Amino acid sequence: MKKYILKRILTLLPTIFIVSVVIFLLVHLTPGDPAAMMLGEDATLEDIAALHTKLGLDDPLVVQYFRWVGRCLQGDFGTSTAVAGQKVSMMVFSHFRPTLSLAIYSQIITILIAIPTGILAAKNRGKIADFIASVLSLLGISLPSFMMGLGLVLLVAVHLRWLPAAGYKDLFTDGLGPFLRYMTLPALSLGFIHSAYMMRMTKASMLEVLGSDYIKMARSKGVKEHTIIGKHAFRNALLTVITVVGQGFISALAGAAVVEKLFTIPGIGTLMVDSIEKRDYQVIQAITLMIAMLNVVINLGIDLIYGLCDPRIRLD
Amino acid sequence: MQASTLNRTELQAIRRQLVREQRIVNIRRFFRNGLSVVGLVIVLLMVLLAIFAPLITKALGVDPYTSLGREMRLQPPSAAHPFGTDNVNRDVFARVLYGTRISMTVGFLVGLLSAAIGTTVGMYATINAVWDNILMRICDGLKAIPNILLAITLMAVLGANIQNVILSLTIVSIPGVARIARSQALLVREQTYIDAMRSAGASRFHIMWRHILPNILSPIIVQMTFTFATAIISEASLSFLGAGIPVPAPSWGGMLKEARSYIYNGWWMVVFPAIFTGLSVLSFNLFGDGLRDLIDPLSGR
Amino acid sequence: MSETILQVKNLSTSFRTERGWLKAIDGVSFHVYQGEILGLVGESGCGKSVTSQSIMRLYDEKRMTRYQGEILLNGKNLFDIPYHQMQHIRGSEVSMIFQDALSSLNPVLKISDQLMEPLRIHQHLKPAEARQRGIEMLRLVGIPAPEERMDQYPHELSGGMRQRVMIAIALACRPKLLIADEPTTALDVTIQAQIMDLIVSLNRQLQMGVMLITHDLAVVAQTCQRVAVMYLGQIVEEGAVPDIFDRPLHPYTQGLLSSIPRMDGDRREKLHVISGTVPLLHQMPSGCRFAPRCPYATDKCRNQMPPLQDVPGGQKVRCWIAAEKEASHE
Numbered sequence: 051m052k053k054y055i056l057k058r059i060l061t062l063l064p065t066i067f068i069v070s071v072v073i074f075l076l077v078h079l080t081p082g083d084p085a086a087m088m089l090g091e092d093a094t095l096e097d098i099a100a101l102h103t104k105l106g107l108d109d110p111l112v113v114q115y116f117r118w119v120g121r122c123l124q125g126d127f128g129t130s131t132a133v134a135g136q137k138v139s140m141m142v143f144s145h146f147r148p149t150l151s152l153a154i155y156s157q158i159i160t161i162l163i164a165i166p167t168g169i170l171a172a173k174n175r176g177k178i179a180d181f182i183a184s185v186l187s188l189l190g191i192s193l194p195s196f197m198m199g200l201g202l203v204l205l206v207a208v209h210l211r212w213l214p215a216a217g218y219k220d221l222f223t224d225g226l227g228p229f230l231r232y233m234t235l236p237a238l239s240l241g242f243i244h245s246a247y248m249m250r251m252t253k254a255s256m257l258e259v260l261g262s263d264y265i266k267m268a269r270s271k272g273v274k275e276h277t278i279i280g281k282h283a284f285r286n287a288l289l290t291v292i293t294v295v296g297q298g299f300i301s302a303l304a305g306a307a308v309v310e311k312l313f314t315i316p317g318i319g320t321l322m323v324d325s326i327e328k329r330d331y332q333v334i335q336a337i338t339l340m341i342a343m344l345n346v347v348i349n350l351g352i353d354l355i356y357g358l359c360d361p362r363i364r365l366d
Numbered sequence: 367m368q369a370s371t372l373n374r375t376e377l378q379a380i381r382r383q384l385v386r387e388q389r390i391v392n393i394r395r396f397f398r399n400g401l402s403v404v405g406l407v408i409v410l411l412m413v414l415l416a417i418f419a420p421l422i423t424k425a426l427g428v429d430p431y432t433s434l435g436r437e438m439r440l441q442p443p444s445a446a447h448p449f450g451t452d453n454v455n456r457d458v459f460a461r462v463l464y465g466t467r468i469s470m471t472v473g474f475l476v477g478l479l480s481a482a483i484g485t486t487v488g489m490y491a492t493i494n495a496v497w498d499n500i501l502m503r504i505c506d507g508l509k510a511i512p513n514i515l516l517a518i519t520l521m522a523v524l525g526a527n528i529q530n531v532i533l534s535l536t537i538v539s540i541p542g543v544a545r546i547a548r549s550q551a552l553l554v555r556e557q558t559y560i561d562a563m564r565s566a567g568a569s570r571f572h573i574m575w576r577h578i579l580p581n582i583l584s585p586i587i588v589q590m591t592f593t594f595a596t597a598i599i600s601e602a603s604l605s606f607l608g609a610g611i612p613v614p615a616p617s618w619g620g621m622l623k624e625a626r627s628y629i630y631n632g633w634w635m636v637v638f639p640a641i642f643t644g645l646s647v648l649s650f651n652l653f654g655d656g657l658r659d660l661i662d663p664l665s666g667r
Numbered sequence: 668m669s670e671t672i673l674q675v676k677n678l679s680t681s682f683r684t685e686r687g688w689l690k691a692i693d694g695v696s697f698h699v700y701q702g703e704i705l706g707l708v709g710e711s712g713c714g715k716s717v718t719s720q721s722i723m724r725l726y727d728e729k730r731m732t733r734y735q736g737e738i739l740l741n742g743k744n745l746f747d748i749p750y751h752q753m754q755h756i757r758g759s760e761v762s763m764i765f766q767d768a769l770s771s772l773n774p775v776l777k778i779s780d781q782l783m784e785p786l787r788i789h790q791h792l793k794p795a796e797a798r799q800r801g802i803e804m805l806r807l808v809g810i811p812a813p814e815e816r817m818d819q820y821p822h823e824l825s826g827g828m829r830q831r832v833m834i835a836i837a838l839a840c841r842p843k844l845l846i847a848d849e850p851t852t853a854l855d856v857t858i859q860a861q862i863m864d865l866i867v868s869l870n871r872q873l874q875m876g877v878m879l880i881t882h883d884l885a886v887v888a889q890t891c892q893r894v895a896v897m898y899l900g901q902i903v904e905e906g907a908v909p910d911i912f913d914r915p916l917h918p919y920t921q922g923l924l925s926s927i928p929r930m931d932g933d934r935r936e937k938l939h940v941i942s943g944t945v946p947l948l949h950q951m952p953s954g955c956r957f958a959p960r961c962p963y964a965t966d967k968c969r970n971q972m973p974p975l976q977d978v979p980g981g982q983k984v985r986c987w988i989a990a991e992k993e994a995s996h997e
Contacts, residue, residue: 064506064507065503065507068506068508071507072507073511073519076519076523077523079523176730188648191651192644192647193644194599194606194643195603196602196606196622197643200625201640203629204629215630263765264770264771264772264773267763267771267773267833269723269725270757270763271762271784271788271836272753272754272755272756272759272785272788273754274754274788275754282773282776285775285776286774300512301512303512304513304514304515307514307607308514308603308606311606312606312626323518323609325522326518326522331522331523334519335519337515338511338516338519341511342510342515346510359775360774361775361822362774391685
C-alpha cells in the first residue's frame with residue numbers, strides 16, 4: 051500500500067513541477083513592475099530600485115522560481131500588493147470556508163440528481179426516463195453556471211420569492227436552516243452543470259457494464275433484474291463514477307468564481323475576481339496554485355480509492 | 367470441392383460497396399437524428415445573424431451603443447424595441463444581435479486556432495518518445511489547472527480585451543486537442559502502410575501532413591465544434607466576471623453582468639442575452655453530437 | 668431412448684438493426700435427451716450462440732429482439748411464461764456456461780458471492796448452508812483447497828480454475844440442462860481436455876442433458892452422442908455422431924469434416940478450405956443458403972430452400988441433392 055502511494059506520488063511530480071512553473075511564469079511575465087505598483091505613484095526611482103533588491107527581483111528567473119517554491123512550501127504566498135501588509139495566505143484562508151461548504155453542498159446535490167437518473171436512463175434505454183435524462187444533460191452541458199444561476203434567481207427568488215437572491219450564511223455560525231436557505235440556489239447552479247456530465251458518465255458506464263459477459267452470466271443464474279443493477283452492475287460502474295465525483299469537486303471549486311460573484315458569497319472565487327480589478331497578482335497566483343494542487347491531490351485520492359474498490363488493482 | 371478464395375479485385379469491390387453503404391447509413395443517421403439537424407440550422411442562423419447584424423439593426427433604426435434618451439431607460443419589450451431597453455437607455459435587441467458577432471468570432475477563432483496548434487503539437491509529439499513525454503507532461507500540467515481558472519489568471523495578467531480573450535481561451539483549449547491528435551496519430555502510425563512508406567523513403571513531413579493528418583481529421587473536427595461551444599461559455603463567463611470583453615462592447619456575458627443589478631426591475635435584460643448564449647451553445651453541442659455519431663457510432667449516448 | 672428434456676421447434680430470432688429486422692436464426696429445430704450430450708457445430712457467426720441465448724431468453728425483448736417458434740423445456744413452452752418468470756427457470760432448470768470465464772465472472776465480487784447466489788435464490792439456503800454447498804460444488808468440479816478459493820476474486824485464479832468455477836456456479840442447483848457455449852475455446856489445449864473430461868463426467872454423474880456449442884469437430888467426436896450442424900442460422904444436418912462422421916450427407920458437413928487435419932493422412936496434402944465466404948445476413952440467398960459456396964449447386968438449389976428432411980438411417984439433412992440420393996438408395 052505504502053509503495054503504491056509512493057509510486058503514484060512520484061508519477062505526479064512532473065505534473066506538479068509544470069503546474070508550478072506555469073503559474074510562476076504567468077505572474078512574473080506580467081507587464082508592469084510589481085515594486086513600482088506596491089510603492090504607489092509618488093515613489094522615487096531609488097525607492098523602487100531598493101525594493102527590487104529587497105524582493106530579489108533582479109535575480110535570475112531560475113533563482114526567483116526556486117525561492118518562490120521554497121516559500122510556498124512553507125505556506126508563505128507573499129504579501130498582498132493591494133491590501134498593505136496583508137499576508138496572502140491569511141486572505142485565502144479566511145475566504146476558504148464559504149467556497150468549501152458551497153462545493154461540498156453542490157456535490158451532494160449533483161450526486162443525488164445524477165446517479166439515480168443515470169442508472170434509470172441506462173436501465174430504460176429509449177424510454178421517457180432516458181429522454182428526459184438526455185434533455186437535462188444537454189441543457190446542463192450547454193448552460194454556463196452563471197446562466198443557470200440567473201435563471202434560478204429570476205424564477206425562485208424574483209418570481210416565486212421562495213429563497214433569497216443573494217448573500218451568504220455560514221453553516222457553523224448561522225446554523226443549517228439559514229445555510230440551506232441561502233446556499234441552495236448557488237449550489238444548484240454550480241452542481242447542475244456537473245450533474246449533466248455525471249449523469250452521462252453514469253449512464254455510459256452502466257450501459258457498458260450491462261452489456262458485459264458477467265451480467266449475462268448473472269442473468270443466466272436467475273438473478274433478479276434489480277439485484278443485477280444494484281449488486282452486479284453498479285459496483286462495477288461505481289469505479290468510473292468515483293472519478294467523475296472527484297472531477298466534479300474540482301470543477302465546483304473552480305466554477306465558484308462565477309457563482310460566488312453572482313450570489314455575492316465571500317469565498318475565494320470572489321476574492322480572486324476582486325483581485326483582478328485590484329491587480330493583486332500574488333492573490334491570484336496563490337489561489338490558482340492552491341486549486342491546481344488540490345486537483346492533483348484529489349486525483350491521487352481517487353486513484354487510491356479506485357485501488358481499494360477494484361480487487362484487480364494490486365496495492366503492493 | 368475446389369479450394370479457392372475470392373480474388374483481390376472482388377474483395378476490393380465488396381469493401382468499396384460496404385464503405386459506400388456505411389456512408390449512406392451515416393448521413394441518414396445524421397438527418398434522422400432530428401436534434402443534430404436543429405443544431406445545424408441554429409448554428410447557421412447564428413452565423414447569418416452575426417454577419418448581417420449591422421444591416422438588420424440599420425433597417426430597424428436601432429444601434430447597440432447610442433442612448434435613446436432618459437425616458438427610454440429600462441423599458442420592457444415593445445414593438446419598437448422587441449427586447450426592451452437597458453439601464454443606460456440602449457436597445458437590448460441591437461446589443462444582443464451585435465453580441466452574436468463577438469461570440470461567433472471568439473468561438474470560431476478559438477476553435478480554429480486551438481485545433482491547428484493542438485493538432486500540430488499532438489502529431490509532432492509522436493515523432494519520438496522524449497518529445498512525446500515533454501509535450502504531454504506540459505499538457506498534463508496545463509490540464510491540472512481548471513480551464514476557467516487558467517483563463518481568469520491569463521486574463522488578469524494579460525489585460526481585458528477581445529484579442530486576449532481569444533488568446534487565453536486558445537491556450538486553455540490546446541491540451542485537449544493535442545491529446546486527441548496524439549492518440550489518433552499513434553493509431554494511424556501503427557498501421558502497416560505507414561511503415562511501408564517510411565521504408566520506401568517518404569519524408570517525415572510528407573508522411574505527417576499528407577497521410578497522418580487526413581486520417582485524424584474527423585475527431586479533431588468534432589472536438590472543434592465542442593471547443594467552439596465551450597469557448598462561447600468561457601467568454602461569457604469571463605465577461606460576466608469583468609475579466610473578458612470590456613464594456614461598452616455588447617458581449618452577452620457583459621450584458622448579463624449589467625443585468626444582474628436590475629434583475630428585480632428589468633427581467634428582459636437577463637432573459638434575452640441568456641437565451642442567445644444558451645441556444646448557441648446548445649446548438650453547437652447538438653451539431654457536434656451528430657458529427658461524432660457519424661464518425662464513431664458507438665461513443666456517446 | 669430416454670426422456671426428452673429440451674425440444675426446440677422452429678425457433679427464429681430476429682434483431683432490430685438500422686437496416687431493419689434481421690433474422691439471425693431461421694427455423695431451428697432440435698432436441699436434447701436426458702443424460703446425452705448434443706453437439707451444435709458451425710462456423711463463427713452461424714447462429715450457435717444466438718440459439719443458446721434464445722433458449723435462455725437472454726436478449727432484450729423489449730426493444731431489440733423478436734422470437735418465433737417454441738422452446739419446450741420438460742414439455743413446457745418457455746415463450747408462454749412471462750419474461751420476469753424466466754428468472755426462476757434460469758440457473759435452476761437450465762444453466763449456461765460461457766466461452767470466456769474471466770469476463771463472465773464479476774471482477775469485483777468474490778467467488779463465494781457468485782457461487783452462493785444461485786443457491787440462495789433458487790433453493791433459499793441460509794448463507795452458511797449455501798457456503799457449504801458451494802464448497803462441495805468446488806470440490807465436485809475438481810478445485811483443490813476449495814475453502815480458500817471461496818474468498819478469492821476471479822482474477823486470482825488460473826484460466827482453467829475460472830472455467831471450473833463457472834461450471835460449479837452453473838451446476839450448483841443441479842439443472843436438468845446445461846448449455847455450454849464454447850466452454851474451452853479460450854483455454855490452453857491441455858486444459859481444454861481436462862475441462863471437456865469434467866463436463867463429460869458431470870454429465871454422467873448428474874444425468875443432465877448437455878448442449879455443447881463448439882466449432883471444434885474433434886471435441887464433438889470425443890464427447891457427443893448426437894450432433895447438429897448449423898450453417899447461416901439454420902440446421903443443415905443432424906444425426907448420431909458415428910453416422911455423421913462416417914457418412915456426412917450435406918456438402919457443408921463434408922467440407923467441415925475434410926478440413927480437420929489428420930495425423931494419419933498424407934502430410935503433403937493441403938488442408939481443405941471451403942470456398943467463398945459466409946454471405947452477410949442481410950443479403951441472404953433466396954434458395955439454399957449454402958448454394959453460393961456449394962460445388963454441386965443446381966438451379967433448384969439456388970431458387971428453392973430445401974427443408975430439413977429425414978433420410979433413411981436416422982439422419983436429417985437440408986439438401987435437395989443429398990436427400991434425393993439417399994431416398995433412391997433404398
